[in-house]
Amino acid sequence: MSAQIIDGKAIAQSVREDVAKKVSELKSKGINPCLAVILVGENPASVSYVTGKQKALQEAGMVDRSVHLPESTSEEELLKLIEELNNDSSVNGILVQLPLPKHINEDRVIMAINPEKDVDGFHPVNVGNLMIGRKAFLPCTPHGVVVLLEKMNIETSGKHCVIIGRSNIVGKPLSILMSSKKVNSTVTICHTGTKDVASIVKQADIIVAAAGHPMTVTKDMVKPGAVVIDVGVNRIPDSSKKSGFRLVGDVEYEGISQVASYITPVPGGVGPMTIAMLMVNTLEAALNQNGVN
Numbered sequence: 001m002s003a004q005i006i007d008g009k010a011i012a013q014s015v016r017e018d019v020a021k022k023v024s025e026l027k028s029k030g031i032n033p034c035l036a037v038i039l040v041g042e043n044p045a046s047v048s049y050v051t052g053k054q055k056a057l058q059e060a061g062m063v064d065r066s067v068h069l070p071e072s073t074s075e076e077e078l079l080k081l082i083e084e085l086n087n088d089s090s091v092n093g094i095l096v097q098l099p100l101p102k103h104i105n106e107d108r109v110i111m112a113i114n115p116e117k118d119v120d121g122f123h124p125v126n127v128g129n130l131m132i133g134r135k136a137f138l139p140c141t142p143h144g145v146v147v148l149l150e151k152m153n154i155e156t157s158g159k160h161c162v163i164i165g166r167s168n169i170v171g172k173p174l175s176i177l178m179s180s181k182k183v184n185s186t187v188t189i190c191h192t193g194t195k196d197v198a199s200i201v202k203q204a205d206i207i208v209a210a211a212g213h214p215m216t217v218t219k220d221m222v223k224p225g226a227v228v229i230d231v232g233v234n235r236i237p238d239s240s241k242k243s244g245f246r247l248v249g250d251v252e253y254e255g256i257s258q259v260a261s262y263i264t265p266v267p268g269g270v271g272p273m274t275i276a277m278l279m280v281n282t283l284e285a286a287l288n289q290n291g292v293n
Contacts, residue, residue, distance in 0.1 A: 003258070004262050005265055006262050006263065008144075011147070013276075015273075015276040015280065019060050019276075019280060020060045022283055023060050024061060033093075033283055033285070034062060034063035034090055034286070035062060035065065035091075036091050038067050038078070038096045039067070040096075053066075053095070053278060063090075075103065075108065078109060079109065083112070085117070092119075092282060092285040094119070095119055115137075117285060119137055119282050119284075121140065121281065137281050137284065138173070138177065140277040142177050144270055144276065145273070146174075146178070148273055149183075149206070149229075156206065157184035160185070160186050160188065160204050161186065161187050162206070163189050163208045163210065164201070164210060164217065165191065165209070167210065174210070188200055188203075198220070201222070204223070204226055206226065207228045208229045208231060209230050209232055209249065212232055212234070212250065213234070215251075217256065219255030219256050222259050222260055223259075226259070226261065227261055228263045228264070230253070230265075230270065233271065234248050236248050247267050249264075249265075249266030251263075253265065253266070
């Protein structure tokens with residue numbers, strides 16, 4: 001068996017085109033969806049992610065109110081900027097790029113964002129609403145995973161989904177989404193305290209690897225026909241590359257491709273969906289705040 005590759009890039013592009021069409025319709029009504037992305041410092045990965053978000057905003061026809069602050073910015077200065085953006089009715093979404101410099105408390109910063117503008121879906125109000133099944137901004141990466149499965153017409157109801165990783169950004173919220181009535185999977189979460197991860201993963205119909213370590217899932221851990229979603233993005237030194245590194249996921253791609261039914265590549269799988277869902281959330285915020293929804 002050779003796995004069908006899930007082309008996250010193509011699916012994300014179709015989502016973004018749909019958003020752009022809706023943005024165009026809103027503009028004709030005098031509504032201009034706007035996102036403020038705040039970057040503090042010069043973390044190379046963060047700079048790259050923010051550049052990708054700015055490009056997506058431009059493509060979607062949204063207003064880009066990005067702010068790039070120096071590494072030395074104090075927590076007080078950042079909180080003051082967030083307050084200003086909270087009070088600016090022309091700004092629909094606020095996203096603070098993580099991680100932040102060590103002297104800034106990330107929890108305090110996330111708490112400061114108005115939940116109605118929290119397009120990352122990280123504020124406890126949105127997390128709580130997700131938990132109890134109320135309308136909320138869904139975290140972009142978990143939401144992107146669910147949309148990938150939907151668009152590929154992969155059956156999720158009654159299936160056993162094993163998620164490796166329990167982060168607040170991916171693992172935990174994805175477990176809630178996958179076990180929701182709409183998706184209807186039976187969910188197991190594996191983490192650093194799990195004994196014999198391999199035997200649990202081997203039972204999975206759907207495997208989501210979000211551990212942040214290369215080769216977390218190997219071919220022998222995957223049952224034939226399983227669906228494998230690789231959320232991991234890891235930099236591996238590679239002198240043949242201009243950048244000096246190459247990107248790999250959390251799974252043994254070549255080997256698993258021989259036994260899985262579907263697999264996401266890295267790059268080009270889940271990553272593009274994260275930005276696409278951010279555009280969806282920003283559009284949603286603009287609709288909500290203008291009473292269109």
